[in-house]
Amino acid sequence: xxxxxxxxxxxxxxxxxxxxxxxxxxxxxxxxxxxxxxxxxxxxxxxxxxxxxxxxxxxxxxxxxxxxxxxxxxxxxx
Amino acid sequence: xxxxxxxxxxxxxxxxxxxxxxxxxxxxxxxxxxxxxxxxxxxxxxxxxxxxxxxxxxxxxxxxxxxxxxxxxxxxxxxxxxxxxxxxxxxxxxxxxxxxxxxxxxxxxxxxxxxxxxxxxxxxxxxxxxxxxxxxxxxxxxxxxxxxxxxxxxxxxxxxxxxxxxxxxxxxxxxxxxxxxxxxxxxxxxxxxxxxxxxxxxxxxxxxxxxxxxxxxxxxxxxxxxxxxxxxxxxxxxxxxxxxxxxxxxxxxxxxxxxxxxxxxxxxxxxxxxxxxxxxxxxxxxxxxxxxxxxxxxxxxxxxxxxxxxxxxxxxxxxxxxxxxxxxxxxxxxxxxxxxxxxxxxxxxxxxxxxxxxxxxxxxxxxxxxxxxxxxxxxxxxxxxxxxxxxxxxxxxxxxxxxxxxxxxxxxxxxxxxxxxxxxxxxxxxxxxxxxxxxxxxxxxxxxxxxxxxxxxxxxxxxxxxxxxxxxxxxxxxxxxxxxxxxxxxxxxxxxxxxxxxxxxxxxxxxxxxxxxxxxxxxxxxxxxxxxxxxxxxxxxxxxxxxxxxxxxxxxxxxxxxxxxxxxxxxxxxxxxxxxxxxxxxxxxxxxxxxxxxxxxxxxxxxxxxxxxxxxxxxxxxxxxxxxxxxxxxxxxxxxxxxxxxxxxxxx
Numbered sequence: 081x082x083x084x085x086x087x088x089x090x091x092x093x094x095x096x097x098x099x100x101x102x103x104x105x106x107x108x109x110x111x112x113x114x115x116x117x118x119x120x121x122x123x124x125x126x127x128x129x130x131x132x133x134x135x136x137x138x139x140x141x142x143x144x145x146x147x148x149x150x151x152x153x154x155x156x157x158x
Numbered sequence: 159x160x161x162x163x164x165x166x167x168x169x170x171x172x173x174x175x176x177x178x179x180x181x182x183x184x185x186x187x188x189x190x191x192x193x194x195x196x197x198x199x200x201x202x203x204x205x206x207x208x209x210x211x212x213x214x215x216x217x218x219x220x221x222x223x224x225x226x227x228x229x230x231x232x233x234x235x236x237x238x239x240x241x242x243x244x245x246x247x248x249x250x251x252x253x254x255x256x257x258x259x260x261x262x263x264x265x266x267x268x269x270x271x272x273x274x275x276x277x278x279x280x281x282x283x284x285x286x287x288x289x290x291x292x293x294x295x296x297x298x299x300x301x302x303x304x305x306x307x308x309x310x311x312x313x314x315x316x317x318x319x320x321x322x323x324x325x326x327x328x329x330x331x332x333x334x335x336x337x338x339x340x341x342x343x344x345x346x347x348x349x350x351x352x353x354x355x356x357x358x359x360x361x362x363x364x365x366x367x368x369x370x371x372x373x374x375x376x377x378x379x380x381x382x383x384x385x386x387x388x389x390x391x392x393x394x395x396x397x398x399x400x401x402x403x404x405x406x407x408x409x410x411x412x413x414x415x416x417x418x419x420x421x422x423x424x425x426x427x428x429x430x431x432x433x434x435x436x437x438x439x440x441x442x443x444x445x446x447x448x449x450x451x452x453x454x455x456x457x458x459x460x461x462x463x464x465x466x467x468x469x470x471x472x473x474x475x476x477x478x479x480x481x482x483x484x485x486x487x488x489x490x491x492x493x494x495x496x497x498x499x500x501x502x503x504x505x506x507x508x509x510x511x512x513x514x515x516x517x518x519x520x521x522x523x524x525x526x527x528x529x530x531x532x533x534x535x536x537x538x539x540x541x542x543x544x545x546x547x548x549x550x551x552x553x554x555x556x557x558x559x560x561x562x563x564x565x566x567x568x569x570x571x572x573x574x575x576x577x578x579x580x581x582x583x584x585x586x587x588x589x590x591x592x593x594x595x596x597x598x599x600x601x602x603x604x605x606x607x608x609x610x611x612x613x614x615x616x617x618x619x620x621x622x623x624x625x626x627x628x629x630x631x632x633x634x635x636x637x638x639x640x641x642x643x644x645x646x647x648x649x650x651x652x653x654x655x656x657x658x659x660x661x662x663x664x665x666x667x668x669x670x671x672x673x674x675x676x677x678x679x680x681x682x683x684x685x686x687x688x689x690x691x692x693x694x695x696x697x698x699x700x701x702x703x704x705x706x707x708x709x710x711x712x713x714x715x716x717x718x719x720x721x722x723x724x725x726x727x728x729x730x731x732x733x734x735x736x737x738x739x740x741x742x743x744x745x746x747x748x749x750x751x752x753x754x755x756x757x758x759x760x761x762x763x764x765x766x767x768x769x770x771x772x773x774x775x776x777x778x779x780x781x782x783x784x785x786x787x788x789x790x791x792x793x794x795x796x797x798x799x800x801x802x803x804x805x806x807x808x809x810x
Contacts, residue, residue: 106593108347112225113595114263116354124378128387131483134598139291139374140260141381141598143479145486148593 088149096154172255174222175599258282377600405503409456420449447632461507466612470604489583491520501531519588530575547757627775639682646679697756697806755809766798
């Protein structure tokens with residue numbers, strides 16, 4: 081069984097797969113930056129006050145705010 | 159028979175951080191011009207190059223973008239430029255600069271351009287990173303799959319520039335079928351997904367990964383240190399301190415030289431030219447105005463040297479990452495921290511540095527609040543007034559009261575700044591998407607050539623754009639303080655003519671008294687007297703009124719004007735000025751003018767009021783409108799008035 085959470089809830093070091101991106105505008109924007117459904121994401125850093133977070137996709141590093149990360153539903157691989 | 163000359167338009171397009179600007183610098187060298195795209199505040203860089211004896215090109219560096227669905231002002235400019243034909247009949251070639259170590263993303267943009275039926279050449283930049291990552295790209299096969307000329311490059315060391323030029327010369331129009339045609343009623347996101355799928359398939363065949371991604375792994379390791387919860391902030395503070403030192407004290411010496419140089423030059427000019435209005439205009443209006451502009455160059459150069467290095471190495475994005483969570487609450491951006499802190503040295507370069515903020519609203523708020531941070535020009539005013547109203551031996555507990563007041567003024571400015579931003583964020587509307595996703599480039603060594611270009615370009619923009627406005631205001635202020643209505647000036651001249659010729663009387667004192675009387679009789683003096691009823695509730699008399707008017711040029715002019723009014727010849731001699739001000743009595747009440755209440759009130763006034771024409775000029779330039787600088791003058795003026803009023807009432 082896949083366990084899904086919002087990306088904003090993930091911890092530093094988590095490796096997750098993107099399942100759904102709720103906001104359409106956001107998903108276009110993310111797609112253009114190489115981030116899309118089915119892609120594997122590693123949570124690299126979370127800024128000290130918990131916002132924003134730094135993730136890596138296919139070797140590229142992206143920083144996104146918690147509000148946006150809430151819209152991204154991810155699953156753990158096991 | 160001469161051959162036909164042709165000039166083509168060369169548009170550089172690419173993702174942010176793809177090294178596009180480096181390619182632009184390599185192509186054009188110093189032969190580039192900086193301006194703005196019409197109607198927006200996005201920087202436009204153009205340059206002219208000769209590719210072959212009969213082929214010239216106008217190169218335009220379009221703002222970095224991830225796709226043709228624009229989300230910021232920068233991306234909108236690129237989109238508009240590419241979707242409408244701006245080349246006016248000239249042949250147009252688009253060079254897409256791709257980060258070869260991140261090809262999938264770059265190809266998405268490239269394929270969108272291909273489907274707009276554009277002539278495209280693909281430059282695969284950063285091939286050195288590909289090598290470090292132990293990847294291999296089959297360029298020939300990729301070129302066939304995309305049906306495009308492709309040039310592998312490493313623009314940092316100039317590799318591939320010659321080949322790129324050759325490819326442009328040899329470019330031939332070829333019929334291409336659509337890469338991913340847009341279906342009827344298809345959503346943007348679905349089209350992009352299909353596009354992405356096809357690109358993925360092509361890349362699977364053309365790119366081989368032999369090892370692991372070494373370059374990005376190194377970046378990850380550095381990030382563990384530089385964005386560390388505690389260590390990261392300590393490093394950041396150290397770097398900020400260095401920047402502050404550079405803008406604040408390292409540029410002091412060259413600034414002093416510029417100031418003295420202009421003074422010397424002005425004196426020299428007034429000596430060799432005959433006494434006339436034109437000479438006065440030249441020396442006191444134009445040369446003094448020019449000096450007032452050029453004096454900013456050391457600070458601008460120092461700040462932008464640091465910013466260019468921070469941006470080039472990739473560290474600026476990390477600063478943004480670390481500060482964003484906090485500053486977001488005030489409607490600002492992580493990158494606002496640089497303008498806010500360098501504003502403590504000077505608001506002019508600080509406001510220019512807000513360009514690194516890509517969100518329009520966050521940038522506007524940053525520009526709006528930066529002048530509230532106490533800058534170095536306020537120091538002479540603070541020093542004079544604090545010394546005047548607070549005895550040096552006054553203490554609060556174990557601390558020296560003078561020092562506490564000084565610190566309090568800085569703190570007050572900072573609180574007013576973020577408070578203003580917090581309120582303003584509720585009122586300023588934005589059409590831009592609020593999603594805030596930022597790429598973190600990998601760490602790299604700075605390119606010194608880029609740093610040099612940045613400094614030269616920023617100085618140029620300031621000199622030519624803000625400079626015009628500053629000169630104009632200087633001349634207006636000069637006229638206001640050198641001329642008076644009717645024959646008032648002639649009367650003063652006549653009165654002193656006799657006295658000056660008598661050898662026994664001290665000529666210097668006489669001349670000082672004459673200039674004091676003239677200033678009082680001038681338009682600026684009349685205006686100072688005229689506004690006295692309005693500023694009396696703040697505890698100010700008309701002499702302070704005159705100084706407030708003349709120091710609109712720059713805050714430190716306050717001290718000079720005070721020196722003229724109180725006939726102290728040497729403006730640097732603050733002790734004698736202090737004494738005279740201390741002895742000043744109000745003719746109506748016979749009481750001291752500079753009481754504690756008036757002193758504190760005036761300090762608060764200078765902490766808040768936008769008394770700096772260079773700031774006004776640069777805000778007008780950076781927001782591409784007069785709306786914001788005017789709102790800023792009114793807002794800061796009202797804030798200053800109100801705060802001074804309350805201060806005066808409280809202390810008296």
